[in-house]
Structures are given as C-alpha cells and as structure tokens.
Amino acid sequence: xxxxxxxxxxxxxxxxxxxxxxxxxxxxxxxxxxxxxxxxxxxxxxxxxxxxxxxxxxxxxxxxxxxxxxxxxxxxxxxxxxxxxxxxxxxxxxxxxxxxxxxxxxxxxxxxxxxxxxxxxxxxxx
Amino acid sequence: xxxxxxxxxxxxxxxxxxxxxxxxxxxxxxxxxxxxxxxxxxxxxxxxxxxxxxxxxxxxxxxxxxxxxxxxxxxxxxxxxxxxxxxxxxxxxxxxxxxxxxxxxxxxxxxxxxxxxxxxxxxxxxxxxxxxxxxxxxxxxxxxxxxxxxxxxxxxxxxxxxxx
Numbered sequence: 001x002x003x004x005x006x007x008x009x010x011x012x013x014x015x016x017x018x019x020x021x022x023x024x025x026x027x028x029x030x031x032x033x034x035x036x037x038x039x040x041x042x043x044x045x046x047x048x049x050x051x052x053x054x055x056x057x058x059x060x061x062x063x064x065x066x067x068x069x070x071x072x073x074x075x076x077x078x079x080x081x082x083x084x085x086x087x088x089x090x091x092x093x094x095x096x097x098x099x100x101x102x103x104x105x106x107x108x109x110x111x112x113x114x115x116x117x118x119x120x121x122x123x124x125x126x
Numbered sequence: 127x128x129x130x131x132x133x134x135x136x137x138x139x140x141x142x143x144x145x146x147x148x149x150x151x152x153x154x155x156x157x158x159x160x161x162x163x164x165x166x167x168x169x170x171x172x173x174x175x176x177x178x179x180x181x182x183x184x185x186x187x188x189x190x191x192x193x194x195x196x197x198x199x200x201x202x203x204x205x206x207x208x209x210x211x212x213x214x215x216x217x218x219x220x221x222x223x224x225x226x227x228x229x230x231x232x233x234x235x236x237x238x239x240x241x242x243x244x245x246x247x248x249x250x251x252x253x254x255x256x257x258x259x260x261x262x263x264x265x266x267x268x269x270x271x272x273x274x275x276x277x278x279x280x281x282x283x284x285x286x287x288x289x290x
Contacts, residue, residue: 028287052154073151
C-alpha cells in the first residue's frame with residue numbers, strides 16, 4: 001500500500017510538473033514565433049495552403065518569400081479570411097511576429113488585403 | 127536510415143483521404159475530438175484497473191473489475207487508434223519525422239508488450255489474489271509500468287504540436 005501511494009504521488013507530481021515542459025502554452029504558436037517583436041510586410045501572396053490545423057500562405061516581399069502561419073480553417077473563416085480573399089495574386093499588407101529561428105516565417109497578427117477586407121486574426125502570440 | 131522513405135509519407139499526405147483530413151472544415155476537429163474521447167476512455171479505464179492491482183480498494187474483485195473495464199479499454203483504444211491514424215495521414219511526412227511521434231509510438235508498443243505479459247503470465251493467477259490480498263510483486267510492477275507508460279504517452283502526444 002505504501003508503495004502504491006508512493007507511485008501515485010509520483011504520477012501526480014509528474015502531472016503537476018507537466019506544464020513546465022518545454023513549449024507549454026495554449027498553442028504551438030508561441031514556441032515558433034517571438035511575441036515580443038512585431039514586423040510589418042507588404043507583398044503578393046504566391047501560394048495558399050488552406051488547411052487544418054493551421055492555414056499557411058506565402059508572401060513574396062522583394063526577393064524573399066515569407067511563410068505565414070495563421071489559424072484553423074473555421075477560425076479563419078470566422079474572421080472573414082476566406083479562400084475568396086486569401087488567394088495567390090492578392091496584394092497584402094501583413095503584421096505579425098517573426099520566427100524565433102530567424103527564418104523568413106511570420107505568425108500572423110493582422111492582414112489587410114488590397115481592395116478587400118482588413119482583419120486582426122490574433123491579438124497576442126500566446 | 128528511416129524504415130519508411132520520406133517519399134512514401136509525402137505520397138500518403140497527397141492522397142485524397144489526407145487532403146480531406148486537412149482541407150475539410152470539420153474533419154480535423156472531429157478527429158481530434160474522437161481522439162480525446164478515445165484517450166479518456168482508454169486511459170481512465172486503465173488507471174482504474176492499475177490502481178486496484180497496485181493495492182488500492184482491495185475490497186473490489188480484480189477479475190470483476192477487469193470484466194468491467196475491458197470493453198471500455200478496447201473501445202477507447204479503437205477510437206483513439208482509428209482517429210490517430212487518420213490525423214497522422216493528414217500530414218504524414220511531418221508527423222513521421224516528429225521526435226515526439228516516434229517516442230509516442232515506441233511507448234505505445236512497450237505498453238502493448240507490458241499488457242501482453244500481464245495478460246498471459248499474471249492474470250491467469252488472479253484467483254489467488256482476487257480479493258483483500260496484495261497482488262504479486264510482478265503484477266504490481268506491471269501495473270506501475272502501465273501507468274507510467276500511458277502517462278508518458280499522453281505527454282508525448284501533447285508535445286507533438288510543440289516539437290519540430
């Protein structure tokens with residue numbers, strides 16, 4: 001019985017420690033993107049992967065192709081970012097958080113589509 | 127050297143089934159929900175049984191408790207397994223390369239082996255420790271291992287989203 005209690009307390013202890021595991025957050029987002037910096041880019045959408053669990057699209061800005069990550073399909077539609085507005089060829093201005101690893105990747109905060117809607121997809125990187 | 131080539135997983139991810147998993151508005155969240163439901167049944171039933179073998183609530187008959195939890199363990203496993211395979215196919219190349227997925231699959235295999243040992247070597251002796259008696263040491267070790275493995279499987283699964 002004492003052994004069983006010991007094991008149980010071990011399991012519970014581990015459960016309490018689990019939130020300290022690397023990258024714990026509501027979302028993978030904060031582990032990839034640095035919420036303390038915001039950058040703004042203007043360019044042309046070259047491709048869109050309108051997929052779950054997260055939509056990704058690419059934006060050509062000068063000579064650099066940025067990969068932008070945003071919400072799930074249903075969340076994006078809820079914000080008005082449908083496949084009709086987010087499509088290859090669209091001119092966009094985007095703001096978001098840069099990748100922690102320095103690659104040309106951005107976690108999307110807000111997007112403004114030339115001749116179309118503007119929307120805030122996400123208020124913080126957390 | 128990977129067991130299965132990247133090309134195979136990329137072809138799997140390009141299949142119509144994988145596209146449906148990714149591109150339908152509701153398939154992915156539906157599968158995630160089924161996966162969590164399956165885990166809840168599977169893990170909950172396993173924990174209840176393992177704690178009994180470890181020495182809690184010895185007034186409960188081990189064999190009767192087993193009869194009660196067994197169908198829920200298998201139902202939960204079937205739900206979690208089927209939804210897990212489909213979610214995996216949705217982005218097979220990425221998932222196959224993810225260390226958390228690899229660790230999780232190895233742990234599931236170990237948990238299965240542990241359960242098979244319990245089933246073939248330990249449960250047949252249950253009549254001797256069915257009620258008000260501590261389970262043999264080997265059975266308690268197996269139950270503790272089962273708890274530790276399934277708990278680690280949950281953690282590895284949750285970390286998939288946070289590890290590249």
